[in-house]
Amino acid sequence: MHTEKCTIKGLLSQLFTYKKEVLFGNGVAILATFLVVLIPLFIPILVDELLLGKDHGFITFVSQHLFTSDVKGYVFFVLALIIFLRFFSTLLSILQTKIFVSISKNITYTMRISLLEHLKRISLKEFEMMRVGAVTSKLVTDVETIDGFISSTISKLIVAVLLLLFSAIILLAIHWQLAIFILITNPLVVLFTVKMARSIGELKKEENKAVEIFQATLTETLELFHQIRAANKEAYFFKQSQIKAEALKEHSVNYGYKSDAAQKLSSLVFLTGYEIFRAVSILAVAYSDLSVGLMLAIFSYLWVMVGPTHDIINFQYVLSSAKAACSRIESIYRMEQEPQVIQQNNPFVGKHAIGIEVKNLTFSYHENKNILTNINMQIQEGMKVAIVGASGSGKTTLSNILVGFYPFHTGEILYNGVSNKALKLSTIRENIHLILQHPKLFNDTMRFNLTLGKSYSDESVKNALHIAQLDDVMERLDLGLDTLVGKDGIKLSGGQRQRVAIARMILSDPKVVIFDESTSALDVHTEVRLFGALQDFLADKTVITIAHRLSTIKNAEYIYVLEDGVVVDSGSPKELLEKDQSYFSSMV
Numbered sequence: 001m002h003t004e005k006c007t008i009k010g011l012l013s014q015l016f017t018y019k020k021e022v023l024f025g026n027g028v029a030i031l032a033t034f035l036v037v038l039i040p041l042f043i044p045i046l047v048d049e050l051l052l053g054k055d056h057g058f059i060t061f062v063s064q065h066l067f068t069s070d071v072k073g074y075v076f077f078v079l080a081l082i083i084f085l086r087f088f089s090t091l092l093s094i095l096q097t098k099i100f101v102s103i104s105k106n107i108t109y110t111m112r113i114s115l116l117e118h119l120k121r122i123s124l125k126e127f128e129m130m131r132v133g134a135v136t137s138k139l140v141t142d143v144e145t146i147d148g149f150i151s152s153t154i155s156k157l158i159v160a161v162l163l164l165l166f167s168a169i170i171l172l173a174i175h176w177q178l179a180i181f182i183l184i185t186n187p188l189v190v191l192f193t194v195k196m197a198r199s200i201g202e203l204k205k206e207e208n209k210a211v212e213i214f215q216a217t218l219t220e221t222l223e224l225f226h227q228i229r230a231a232n233k234e235a236y237f238f239k240q241s242q243i244k245a246e247a248l249k250e251h252s253v254n255y256g257y258k259s260d261a262a263q264k265l266s267s268l269v270f271l272t273g274y275e276i277f278r279a280v281s282i283l284a285v286a287y288s289d290l291s292v293g294l295m296l297a298i299f300s301y302l303w304v305m306v307g308p309t310h311d312i313i314n315f316q317y318v319l320s321s322a323k324a325a326c327s328r329i330e331s332i333y334r335m336e337q338e339p340q341v342i343q344q345n346n347p348f349v350g351k352h353a354i355g356i357e358v359k360n361l362t363f364s365y366h367e368n369k370n371i372l373t374n375i376n377m378q379i380q381e382g383m384k385v386a387i388v389g390a391s392g393s394g395k396t397t398l399s400n401i402l403v404g405f406y407p408f409h410t411g412e413i414l415y416n417g418v419s420n421k422a423l424k425l426s427t428i429r430e431n432i433h434l435i436l437q438h439p440k441l442f443n444d445t446m447r448f449n450l451t452l453g454k455s456y457s458d459e460s461v462k463n464a465l466h467i468a469q470l471d472d473v474m475e476r477l478d479l480g481l482d483t484l485v486g487k488d489g490i491k492l493s494g495g496q497r498q499r500v501a502i503a504r505m506i507l508s509d510p511k512v513v514i515f516d517e518s519t520s521a522l523d524v525h526t527e528v529r530l531f532g533a534l535q536d537f538l539a540d541k542t543v544i545t546i547a548h549r550l551s552t553i554k555n556a557e558y559i560y561v562l563e564d565g566v567v568v569d570s571g572s573p574k575e576l577l578e579k580d581q582s583y584f585s586s587m588v
């Protein structure tokens with residue numbers, strides 16, 4: 001049963017592991033908020049007490065307890081006090097951001113690491129169906145969305161609620177009727193602007209989607225350019241990109257003017273609300289005992305409240321996008337992993353070679369159709385075995401299963417008597433080297449492609465290149481081992497890439513080697529020389545060769561003939577050739 005790893009609840013409980021930091025950060029945030037909320041209260045002091053001669057008690061307090069001065073002195077004193085409050089509050093809010101950012105980045109870092117760990121062990125079956133772009137975007141964009149959610153929940157939401165609460169209390173104390181008017185109209189106006197912003201967001205999303213589609217089409221066209229030109233289909237493929245470019249233009253125009261209109265409408269509604277409020281306030285000054293200074297303070301609180309109101313109204317959207325991001329991330333966790341095995345003993349330790357026994361193996365990629373049916377094989381330590389069979393008979397599938405790429409439920413493979421079920425896949429792959437028919441190279445140096453990051457002496461690299469018949473190829477590379485091989489090894493021919501893969505195998509010195517048509521792109525002479533050179537190296541290893549050429553398998557000690565996933569015959573080359581030539585008639 002799959003337990004969900006990315007949920008809002010889970011995120012919040014992760015937050016609790018940073019309890020101390022969260023509490024401290026919120027404390028700092030509350031103090032920072034409290035300091036700025038006080039600032040508008042200085043307006044009535046300046047305006048009412050100093051200009052209009054109305055007494056709120058502040059100047060009297062200062063002159064009795066601190067100092068006496070003229071108007072100038074009090075103005076500078078209040079100014080200094082306000083600047084100090086702003087400065088101090090800014091320092092605190094920098095600190096607060098630092099605390100919250102590091103918490104949220106830590107949580108998202110942990111999330112990325114856990115996703116990478118999951119992907120590392122993903123089963124090949126899942127990988128084959130995976131859309132790489134979708135997975136990478138989950139690790140980048142969706143994790144970022146979660147990050148935004150965490151930092152806005154823990155830092156903004158609490159502060160926003162407190163700011164609103166403080167402001168509301170102060171407003172109610174100053175003039176309760178105006179306060180209620182503000183507390184009702186302000187959220188309505190902000191709600192309107194948030195809704196507007198959402199609909200612009202939708203348009204932006206559509207534009208982004210059009211950009212993505214255009215980009216994907218163009219990327220594919222350029223990546224397959226060689227193929228497209230060979231098929232003489234440039235006109236068709238570039239036309240597709242043009243169509244996507246046109247769609248992109250239409251979405252951009254749509255977004256371009258509608259977003260501007262929505263923004264202007266939002267600010268119109270907002271300013272209208274403000275003007276109405278101003279008129280109401282002036283009436284309040286004229287017809288009630290509200291002072292001019294307090295009226296100006298109320299204006300300031302109106303501005304103070306806009307941001308937090310926005311944060312609170314917007315929270316539901318942040319929450320729902322975080323939920324959506326979580327469920328997309330969850331789909332990575334739902335991908336099946338390779339089985340994890342607790343390994344008791346390692347049959348490869350201290351051996352030069354190893355015997356492999358396949359017992360009653362049946363395998364299918366999809367439930368309905370068996371690709372391999374009841375396969376039995378006995379491959380003794382150090383034996384040289386060949387597997388032949390028509391294309392599609394299941395040879396590659398079988399060799400993939402021998403190195404544990406696909407799990408199977410019927411049958412068993414014994415490695416020196418130890419069942420595959422009791423062996424870690426990494427142990428199997430460390431000792432059994434499968435050379436793929438179409439080896440992939442990294443867009444890196446020749447050296448990296450041979451060593452895959454492990455360090456070997458120059459001598460052993462040279463030796464491997466020599467056995468793999470790559471000496472003259474190396475001579476022609478301008479930077480030798482430091483030559484970059486290009487995307488997918490484009491600078492090398494198919495046969496050269498196959499030989500690089502063989503040299504890689506030589507360096508890793510496995511105990512079992514499986515050649516899956518690994519020399520198919522070589523000419524007969526090079527192939528003969530290659531296997532001649534490999535003879536010593538392979539002498540005491542177990543070797544399984546899948547090949548199409550008679551010459552490649554003639555030296556095998558034992559041959560299995562595969563037909564539609566069934567072993568239909570087996571024996572020494574001599575026996576088989578004498579019995580029935582039909583398997584080999586198509587071979588050269």
Ligand SMILES: Nc1ncnc2c1ncn2[C@@H]1O[C@H](COP(=O)(O)OP(=O)(O)O)[C@@H](O)[C@H]1O
Nearest residue numbers: 128365371389390391392393394395396397398
């Ligand atoms: N990853 C896969 N998913 C589903 N079916 C596959 C996959 N790989 C191979 N097959 C199918 O399995 C059968 C055997 O293929 P394969 O083992 O590659 O044969 P061979 O190597 O003998 O040419 C074919 O019918 C092929 O279509």
Ligand SMILES: [Mg+2]
Nearest residue numbers: 395396397437
């Ligand atoms: Mg094959």
